[in-house]
Amino acid sequence: MKFYHGKNHDMWMKGCIPLGQFIDDIGNKLDLGVWEDNRDGEPSFAVVYGDVGHQYISGILSLYKEQGNRTDYQDETIKRYNEYKKENKE
Numbered sequence: 319m320k321f322y323h324g325k326n327h328d329m330w331m332k333g334c335i336p337l338g339q340f341i342d343d344i345g346n347k348l349d350l351g352v353w354e355d356n357r358d359g360e361p362s363f364a365v366v367y368g369d370v371g372h373q374y375i376s377g378i379l380s381l382y383k384e385q386g387n388r389t390d391y392q393d394e395t396i397k398r399y400n401e402y403k404k405e406n407k408e
Contacts, residue, residue, distance in 0.1 A: 326369035
């Protein structure tokens with residue numbers, strides 16, 4: 319898998335699931351991903367926008383699914399995560 323901000327970014331080293339590169343509607347290069355929290359079962363965004371460890375966006379996916387004003391990268395992350403889950407059923 320290719321990354322805009324490196325495969326060794328803190329998000330991926332902490333165990334987040336990378337879902338690929340994405341360029342949003344205003345031209346930002348993002349690495350999309352998800353954190354699966356096994357404690358409460360609520361997956362969260364892990365969207366990386368820079369090379370430094372703190373340069374990421376997070377938030378619980380289910381909250382964004384309910385909102386009407388989602389961003390294109392949120393929609394794409396949810397779509398890719400759903401595809402990931404289908405491909406990785408156990």
